[in-house]
Amino acid sequence: MNTTSHEWPLWEVFVRTKAGLDHKHCGSLHAADPKMAVQMARDVYTRRSEGSSVWVVRSDQIVASDPGDKDMFFDPAEDKVYRHPTFYKLPDAVDHM
Amino acid sequence: MYTQAMDTMAREGGGKLERVLSADEQALQQRFDARIDAGDFIEAKDWMPDNYRKTLLRQISQHAHSEIVGMLPEGNWISRAPTLKRKAILLAKVQDEGGHGLYLYAAAETLGTSRDQMIDALHSGKAKYSSIFNYPTLSWADIGTIGWLVDGAAIMNQVPICRCSFAPYARAMIRICREESFHQRQGYDSLLVMMQKGTPEQKAMVQDAVNRWWWPCLMMFGPPDDQSPNSAQGMRWGIKRVSNDTLRQKFVDATVQQAGVLGVTLPDPELKWNEEREHWDFGAIDWDEFWRVVGGEGPCNRERLEKRVKAWEDGEWVREAALAHANKQAMKEAA
Numbered sequence: 001m002n003t004t005s006h007e008w009p010l011w012e013v014f015v016r017t018k019a020g021l022d023h024k025h026c027g028s029l030h031a032a033d034p035k036m037a038v039q040m041a042r043d044v045y046t047r048r049s050e051g052s053s054v055w056v057v058r059s060d061q062i063v064a065s066d067p068g069d070k071d072m073f074f075d076p077a078e079d080k081v082y083r084h085p086t087f088y089k090l091p092d093a094v095d096h097m
Numbered sequence: 098m099y100t101q102a103m104d105t106m107a108r109e110g111g112g113k114l115e116r117v118l119s120a121d122e123q124a125l126q127q128r129f130d131a132r133i134d135a136g137d138f139i140e141a142k143d144w145m146p147d148n149y150r151k152t153l154l155r156q157i158s159q160h161a162h163s164e165i166v167g168m169l170p171e172g173n174w175i176s177r178a179p180t181l182k183r184k185a186i187l188l189a190k191v192q193d194e195g196g197h198g199l200y201l202y203a204a205a206e207t208l209g210t211s212r213d214q215m216i217d218a219l220h221s222g223k224a225k226y227s228s229i230f231n232y233p234t235l236s237w238a239d240i241g242t243i244g245w246l247v248d249g250a251a252i253m254n255q256v257p258i259c260r261c262s263f264a265p266y267a268r269a270m271i272r273i274c275r276e277e278s279f280h281q282r283q284g285y286d287s288l289l290v291m292m293q294k295g296t297p298e299q300k301a302m303v304q305d306a307v308n309r310w311w312w313p314c315l316m317m318f319g320p321p322d323d324q325s326p327n328s329a330q331g332m333r334w335g336i337k338r339v340s341n342d343t344l345r346q347k348f349v350d351a352t353v354q355q356a357g358v359l360g361v362t363l364p365d366p367e368l369k370w371n372e373e374r375e376h377w378d379f380g381a382i383d384w385d386e387f388w389r390v391v392g393g394e395g396p397c398n399r400e401r402l403e404k405r406v407k408a409w410e411d412g413e414w415v416r417e418a419a420l421a422h423a424n425k426q427a428m429k430e431a432a
Contacts, residue, residue, distance in 0.1 A: 006213075007212060008416065008420060010206070026272075027200055027203055027268075028206075029203065032416075032420050032422065032423040033422070033423035036423075043192075044196050044200075047192065047196060047276075048276070064142075067142040067143050068144070
């Protein structure tokens with residue numbers, strides 16, 4: 001019963017819930033090919049009209065940042081408070097600009 | 098539902114995995130503990146202790162197996178549903194259970210085990226599923242009762258897991274809980290129709306189903322807290338949020354009133370309101386029965402597993418053919 005080598009590839013599923021919104025990652029599934037992956041994504045992740053568009057992408061094709069280097073990788077943004085509007089204290093009269 | 102894994106672990110052995118940690122690992126362990134204490138979520142690629150990974154893998158895969166095996170008792174009535182409406186509802190519900198199994202398998206796979214390995218563990222009897230699915234569905238009223246009581250118990254059990262420290266599991270649970278509410282309501286609605294408009298025979302059928310499912314449903318929450326040795330570790334890790342007995346009491350308290358509205362009696366002569374505790378007292382649960390069913394001696398254990406193995410083996414040529422077709426298409430495109 002060992003069929004490990006015959007396992008269908010893994011796909012990540014992204015769903016756009018309605019026009020105007022981003023596609024959002026919602027899970028993964030196994031499918032033999034792209035067409036089947038799209039169809040199964042519809043059946044598994046949009047049974048209650050949660051979607052108006054779906055993307056699937058082979059999981060082994062995703063390039064991700066290393067979670068181990070998370071701090072080092074994202075640190076540079078942390079000391080740049082001047083990138084936020086709240087950094088600038090303006091007189092009350094014009095503070096709503 | 099279906100998260101008895103942590104409770105059965107002690108009896109099955111193999112739950113402990115202690116080894117000496119290196120200095121690096123100790124530092125990682127401390128950081129991990131601090132994140133858990135701070136209420137942070139752990140993602141699949143983050144460092145985690147071996148035992149945390151192993152416990153989760155066990156619990157999530159058992160949960161997934163339960164959803165899939167759970168399709169069988171209800172699937173038994175799809176072709177015999179009394180009306181087209183009830184048939185469509187039941188089909189949608191059983192399809193949901195299949196979907197829930199898939200969300201959970203996907204969450205478990207992020208921990209580094211393959212789908213085939215998990216399915217193999219189920220089919221070889223190494224992995225368990227919830228004890229509740231080893232009971233038979235003898236009449237149409239069992240379908241409504243499963244929705245009302247079994248899914249009701251499941252919701253009680255699952256809502257706290259939406260805050261599980263392991264994020265992929267928590268996300269799957271949020272999705273599942275959102276869908277599960279329809280399951281409970283459709284079950285209650287189906288029983289209500291029989292109790293309010295049915296013949297005396299139909300009413301008796303509902304009462305009979307409730308009589309048979311009540312105690313097994315109370316067992317779903319797992320052994321009493323003082324006999325649940327792994328609970329403390331589960332709580333420490335943020336995998337388990339609420340104790341077995343607390344959830345069971347919550348379920349009883351919620352169900353008594355629903356039974357009253359429905360017009361059925363819960364089969365427990367000791368059920369009575371306790372003014373002091375402000376909870377319903379209930380009779381002793383037959384834990385010998387629970388352990389017998391978990392151990393493989395329930396009314397349907399053999400049949401359930403045989404059906405799953407047969408479905409898997411019968412589907413093998415489809416899986417192979419789909420893969421062969423995909424490979425051929427890919428080769429054509431490359432040429």
